[in-house]
Amino acid sequence: MKYKKITAQLLKQLEEITGKDNISVSETDLNNFSIDESPEMQPHAPEVVVRPLTTSIVSDILRFADRNLIPVTPRGGGTGLSGGCVPLFGGIILSLERMNHIIKISADNFSAIVEPGVTLDQLAGNLAPHNLHYPIHIGDMSATIGGTIATNAGGMNAVKYGVTRQHILGLQAVLPSGKIIEAGGEYIKCSTGYDLTQILIGSEGTLAVVTRIILKVMPRPGNREILFVPFSDLQSAIRTVPELLRLKTIPMGLEFLDGEVVRLIEKYVDIKVPHDEQDAFLMIIMEGDSTEDIVQYFGQIESICRSNGAIEFFVPGDETGKRKLIEFREKAYQAIRRAGPFALIDVVVPRNEIANFMASVKKISQELDMPAPSMGHAGDGNIHIHPICFDPDIAAWRKKLPVLMKRIYEAGAAVGGAISGEHGIGIDKKKYMSIGISQETISLMKAIKACVDPNNILNPGKIFDF
Amino acid sequence: MKYKKITAQLLKQLEEITGKDNISVSETDLNNFSIDESPEMQPHAPEVVVRPLTTSIVSDILRFADRNLIPVTPRGGGTGLSGGCVPLFGGIILSLERMNHIIKISADNFSAIVEPGVTLDQLAGNLAPHNLHYPIHIGDMSATIGGTIATNAGGMNAVKYGVTRQHILGLQAVLPSGKIIEAGGEYIKCSTGYDLTQILIGSEGTLAVVTRIILKVMPRPGNREILFVPFSDLQSAIRTVPELLRLKTIPMGLEFLDGEVVRLIEKYVDIKVPHDEQDAFLMIIMEGDSTEDIVQYFGQIESICRSNGAIEFFVPGDETGKRKLIEFREKAYQAIRRAGPFALIDVVVPRNEIANFMASVKKISQELDMPAPSMGHAGDGNIHIHPICFDPDIAAWRKKLPVLMKRIYEAGAAVGGAISGEHGIGIDKKKYMSIGISQETISLMKAIKACVDPNNILNPGKIFDF
Numbered sequence: 001m002k003y004k005k006i007t008a009q010l011l012k013q014l015e016e017i018t019g020k021d022n023i024s025v026s027e028t029d030l031n032n033f034s035i036d037e038s039p040e041m042q043p044h045a046p047e048v049v050v051r052p053l054t055t056s057i058v059s060d061i062l063r064f065a066d067r068n069l070i071p072v073t074p075r076g077g078g079t080g081l082s083g084g085c086v087p088l089f090g091g092i093i094l095s096l097e098r099m100n101h102i103i104k105i106s107a108d109n110f111s112a113i114v115e116p117g118v119t120l121d122q123l124a125g126n127l128a129p130h131n132l133h134y135p136i137h138i139g140d141m142s143a144t145i146g147g148t149i150a151t152n153a154g155g156m157n158a159v160k161y162g163v164t165r166q167h168i169l170g171l172q173a174v175l176p177s178g179k180i181i182e183a184g185g186e187y188i189k190c191s192t193g194y195d196l197t198q199i200l201i202g203s204e205g206t207l208a209v210v211t212r213i214i215l216k217v218m219p220r221p222g223n224r225e226i227l228f229v230p231f232s233d234l235q236s237a238i239r240t241v242p243e244l245l246r247l248k249t250i251p252m253g254l255e256f257l258d259g260e261v262v263r264l265i266e267k268y269v270d271i272k273v274p275h276d277e278q279d280a281f282l283m284i285i286m287e288g289d290s291t292e293d294i295v296q297y298f299g300q301i302e303s304i305c306r307s308n309g310a311i312e313f314f315v316p317g318d319e320t321g322k323r324k325l326i327e328f329r330e331k332a333y334q335a336i337r338r339a340g341p342f343a344l345i346d347v348v349v350p351r352n353e354i355a356n357f358m359a360s361v362k363k364i365s366q367e368l369d370m371p372a373p374s375m376g377h378a379g380d381g382n383i384h385i386h387p388i389c390f391d392p393d394i395a396a397w398r399k400k401l402p403v404l405m406k407r408i409y410e411a412g413a414a415v416g417g418a419i420s421g422e423h424g425i426g427i428d429k430k431k432y433m434s435i436g437i438s439q440e441t442i443s444l445m446k447a448i449k450a451c452v453d454p455n456n457i458l459n460p461g462k463i464f465d466f
Numbered sequence: 467m468k469y470k471k472i473t474a475q476l477l478k479q480l481e482e483i484t485g486k487d488n489i490s491v492s493e494t495d496l497n498n499f500s501i502d503e504s505p506e507m508q509p510h511a512p513e514v515v516v517r518p519l520t521t522s523i524v525s526d527i528l529r530f531a532d533r534n535l536i537p538v539t540p541r542g543g544g545t546g547l548s549g550g551c552v553p554l555f556g557g558i559i560l561s562l563e564r565m566n567h568i569i570k571i572s573a574d575n576f577s578a579i580v581e582p583g584v585t586l587d588q589l590a591g592n593l594a595p596h597n598l599h600y601p602i603h604i605g606d607m608s609a610t611i612g613g614t615i616a617t618n619a620g621g622m623n624a625v626k627y628g629v630t631r632q633h634i635l636g637l638q639a640v641l642p643s644g645k646i647i648e649a650g651g652e653y654i655k656c657s658t659g660y661d662l663t664q665i666l667i668g669s670e671g672t673l674a675v676v677t678r679i680i681l682k683v684m685p686r687p688g689n690r691e692i693l694f695v696p697f698s699d700l701q702s703a704i705r706t707v708p709e710l711l712r713l714k715t716i717p718m719g720l721e722f723l724d725g726e727v728v729r730l731i732e733k734y735v736d737i738k739v740p741h742d743e744q745d746a747f748l749m750i751i752m753e754g755d756s757t758e759d760i761v762q763y764f765g766q767i768e769s770i771c772r773s774n775g776a777i778e779f780f781v782p783g784d785e786t787g788k789r790k791l792i793e794f795r796e797k798a799y800q801a802i803r804r805a806g807p808f809a810l811i812d813v814v815v816p817r818n819e820i821a822n823f824m825a826s827v828k829k830i831s832q833e834l835d836m837p838a839p840s841m842g843h844a845g846d847g848n849i850h851i852h853p854i855c856f857d858p859d860i861a862a863w864r865k866k867l868p869v870l871m872k873r874i875y876e877a878g879a880a881v882g883g884a885i886s887g888e889h890g891i892g893i894d895k896k897k898y899m900s901i902g903i904s905q906e907t908i909s910l911m912k913a914i915k916a917c918v919d920p921n922n923i924l925n926p927g928k929i930f931d932f
Contacts, residue, residue, distance in 0.1 A: 108708035109818040152657045163655045181907040185882055186816040187847050189629045191618045191668050192884040192891060193899065194911045195930055198664030202657050219712050242574035244683050245876045248755045289714045350652040352575040381653050416651050418658040425658060429538060433659065440646040451917035452910070463659055
């Protein structure tokens with residue numbers, strides 16, 4: 001595809017569409033919008049940034065771009081971890097940041113309607129007075145709802161509550177042609193034609209720009225308690241997972257951290273955890289109506305953990321202790337960022353294959369002599385592995401990195417996994433996309449893309465080359 | 467589209483693909499496969515019935531049909547209620563009944579892999595020894611898993627457990643071209659390209675023939691208790707719903723029945739319910755670890771119901787009493803079938819709009835003088851309305867029926883609903899498909915269909931004309 005550059009004349013036309021307060025070619029904007037939060041990502045500057053206020057303006061922008069063969073990259077909070085909102089071919093950054101209104105909260109229908117630029121934090125703040133809750137809890141709560149839809153964001157609570165896909169009832173979206181569609185509605189079941197909502201979720205902004213979202217919300221949960229359980233080896237820690245998932249009240253969060261990642265976090269965050277010399281740790285988050293509700297499970301959980309070799313069973317005595325543990329987990333990514341050049345692997349595997357997969361990862365990491373501290377959502381099989389360059393020879397590390405990545409993705413596929421559990425493919429994993437997926441399957445995805453976006457103007461160069 | 471008739475020569479070729487034991491042109495088969503369980507449906511006989519044993523044979527059949535422009539209608543248990551598996555244009559019935567193997571049950575991954583011809587009953591029987599459970603519970607448990615995927619089947623437990631869509635982790639499917647795709651896997655979250663699993667679920671066999679299914683299963687729940695609560699009017703009964711959904715443990719089932727339907731069921735089924743002279747009834751199914759677990763909520767539920775005008779609060783004393791109530795609800799459809807010519811409406815509305823919608827339905831039914839006993843899944847907003855002809859003048863009733871149907875669908879759309887909550891569009895609702903959905907949205911569905919099935923050989927004439 002040969003895209004057109006945005007000439008002064010085209011810029012003028014675009015300004016007529018957006019209004020002059022909602023378009024920018026400032027150096028600062030072009031720089032800020034040339035990256036996301038991905039590690040090891042080359043910046044790519046857009047030619048212009050637009051900040052539409054309404055669906056109808058989004059429609060006009062897309063129609064204009066399609067007619068003029070200008071690539072459009074939709075962008076939410078810019079907190080993505082795979083380059084999904086990086087404008088690989090320049091063109092227009094379509095920032096949804098000003099479409100950030102909460103349109104409706106229906107306490108008696110357990111639903112909310114929001115614009116895509118609403119952040120997870122903002123949504124939580126607005127639901128709380130209604131005693132309602134949206135259970136997607138990801139590492140960075142400044143992410144926008146639109147962005148979480150693009151990547152089908154998961155996070156810590158997915159083991160109990162599922163991922164974004166399970167909480168979206170409907171969408172309004174603009175197709176590359178400028179046509180506006182409305183999928184789903186304020187209802188929780190539907191068998192009326194193809195589920196367009198679900199094909200858009202996780203499509204990383206390559207099929208349509210989502211302009212309005214109907215969310216399913218739930219009554220605010222009661223208390224939560226956090227358990228921290230050190231093990232002498234990862235295999236023992238992982239073995240407890242299926243047993244914990246057989247509890248009548250399953251954990252809301254069930255995270256593991258390896259010893260390397262724990263000691264790395266301690267180095268950069270001023271929190272110490274007990275038995276930090278051990279090799280593996282489970283963090284178990286239980287949620288219930290009341291503390292008593294939760295505490296009744298502690299005996300059972302402790303006995304499951306100890307029978308699998310837990311060294312200790314640590315329950316923080318107060319709210320401060322609980323918060324510190326959560327903060328410890330949440331700051332992991334920040335700590336890793338500060339440790340050196342790094343990469344991010346986000347494989348998901350069947351939950352009964354985590355141990356096998358992690359054994360392969362350890363072996364690959366040792367063979368290539370590339371440390372890769374790991375942690376992950378043990379409860380849902382989604383593992384985050386962080387190859388970090390502790391060596392002064394960054395160039396050598398960068399050269400070996402694709403070999404490590406490929407081998408780890410292949411190890412994930414070998415146990416029936418997929419290369420991304422929650423971050424998306426973006427630019428970052430594009431070259432690994434065919435690991436574990438057949439060509440026929442990818443061809444069908446591409447056929448759908450071609451049918452919706454024949455000129456390939458919407459977020460080109462993401463997920464697959466086309 | 468001009469389809470070709472199946473000549474003796476083509477039949478011979480098809481027999482070479484299927485093997486001669488798996489192809490039939492017997493009168494009995496052609497008759498049996500000309501209908502499903504829909505009321506008021508014209509039979510349409512296929513020209514041939516094939517019963518493939520493997521995915522690769524399904525692939526060969528589709529490639530053959532696509533090349534020869536022969537329509538193919540996939541069929542599961544034939545229990546559908548909208549004509550989705552009726553071969554409108556003749557051609558091939560592709561019955562999945564012999565692909566009925568349970569391939570794998572992973573107790574420690576909470577997943578199962580099955581062929582599409584496995585029935586819900588068969589699955590339940592095979593999961594039980596592993597203490598596992600698949601929570602989709604629909605009116606006819608002889609439905610096949612493949613069929614439930616085609617319609618995105620819901621059922622009584624959807625309020626707590628969601629619909630089929632939420633329990634399918636992955637699919638193998640054959641496209642009209644004969645190409646085999648594999649979507650998803652034995653993992654519970656994924657952000658690796660477009661979610662092809664979800665676009666196939668609910669597509670009523672118009673996009674692909676599903677040949678293998680990865681299901682999410684759960685530990686078997688403990689006890690269930692059933693409450694039966696009569697109200698003097700429907701509005702009062704419906705008003706309790708949002709309050710009941712705020713309980714910390716929400717009901718597993720939350721059904722309403724109107725007085726008309728209750729008295730009709732009593733007429734055909736040998737079960738009496740208390741206060742059957744009343745106008746509305748709630749059936750509340752609670753599930754928990756133990757009876758004590760459930761009973762703790764009874765006080766709260768009773769007080770919610772009574773404060774909204776419940777006449778009585780009936781808790782069956784023993785297992786027989788519980789079973790009788792469930793049977794009463796489950797036999798409703800049988801009773802309605804026996805009452806006379808009838809039609810079936812399956813609207814879904816926002817849960818806080820059920821009362822408004824039902825008021826409109828009552829008004830429409832009275833204005834047209836067409837009785838329409840109603841019941842439904844109050845907990846999820848999915849309402850089943852049954853216009854029944856009690857009059858000897860069936861022709862007059864049939865003439866008025868489309869007027870009633872259209873007005874009720876419009877009333878559903880007016881409160882933000884959709885025309886089918888769980889039965890699908892099939893042939894039955896095709897002419898109402900555009901009520902409440904924009905032309906742009908339907909165009910996108912059609913564009914996806916055209917891209918996957920350019921010759922329109924797969925289940926043609928369903929959902930929309932094309």
